[in-house]
Amino acid sequence: MRGCRGRASVHSVLQTTQPYETAIPHPEGVSADEFRAALARLAAGVVLVTAHDPEHGPRGEDVGMTATAFLSVSLDPPLVMVSVRNDSRMDDLLERQPLWAVSVLSESQRHVAGRFAMKGRISDRLLFEDIPHAPGTATGAPVVRGALSALECRTEQRVTAGDHTLVIGRVLTATAPSTESGPLMYFKGKYRQLG
Numbered sequence: 001m002r003g004c005r006g007r008a009s010v011h012s013v014l015q016t017t018q019p020y021e022t023a024i025p026h027p028e029g030v031s032a033d034e035f036r037a038a039l040a041r042l043a044a045g046v047v048l049v050t051a052h053d054p055e056h057g058p059r060g061e062d063v064g065m066t067a068t069a070f071l072s073v074s075l076d077p078p079l080v081m082v083s084v085r086n087d088s089r090m091d092d093l094l095e096r097q098p099l100w101a102v103s104v105l106s107e108s109q110r111h112v113a114g115r116f117a118m119k120g121r122i123s124d125r126l127l128f129e130d131i132p133h134a135p136g137t138a139t140g141a142p143v144v145r146g147a148l149s150a151l152e153c154r155t156e157q158r159v160t161a162g163d164h165t166l167v168i169g170r171v172l173t174a175t176a177p178s179t180e181s182g183p184l185m186y187f188k189g190k191y192r193q194l195g
Contacts, residue, residue, distance in 0.1 A: 101141035
């Protein structure tokens with residue numbers, strides 16, 4: 001008898017629970033400008049995501065992309081995530097190249113962020129020419145010297161989310177050289193220093 005009552009009460013609770021979709025309706029009508037303005041108030045760190053494209057030219061080509069949508073996902077296993085625009089050069093490359101790196105830029109590396117964020121830019125090979133960097137030991141992807149930290153990653157999962165793809169990578173190496181420099185930040189559409 002008790003078992004039946006227990007099951008009935010659980011069943012009653014399950015019946016009264018509403019599906020998520022009906023419990024919280026999704027507001028419609030948010031414009032792209034309103035969305036951008038609201039999210040511009042969220043301060044974010046700035047990173048350079050890089051990968052080596054072995055299929056471009058006889059020796060391949062290094063490719064880079066400035067990103068502010070980068071975050072830690074898990075400690076065990078160590079996972080990070082970066083958001084890349086669908087059909088961009090980096091999205092196309094990371095779809096076939098699972099190895100990539102992230103350099104967390106310092107406040108003195110604003111020029112690096114600006115260079116790799118340009119639209120209609122020149123070839124990435126020229127963009128890397130006068131930026132001190134070295135290939136990562138685990139990925140061969142360029143790691144920027146003077147960055148606050150660097151992580152080398154291997155893609156574990158790709159998730160399409162609207163007009164971007166979320167690339168989740170397992171961290172293969174992580175370095176954080178000693179430095180007094182602060183982070184490069186992005187806030188209200190501009191690069192800024194902390195403080």
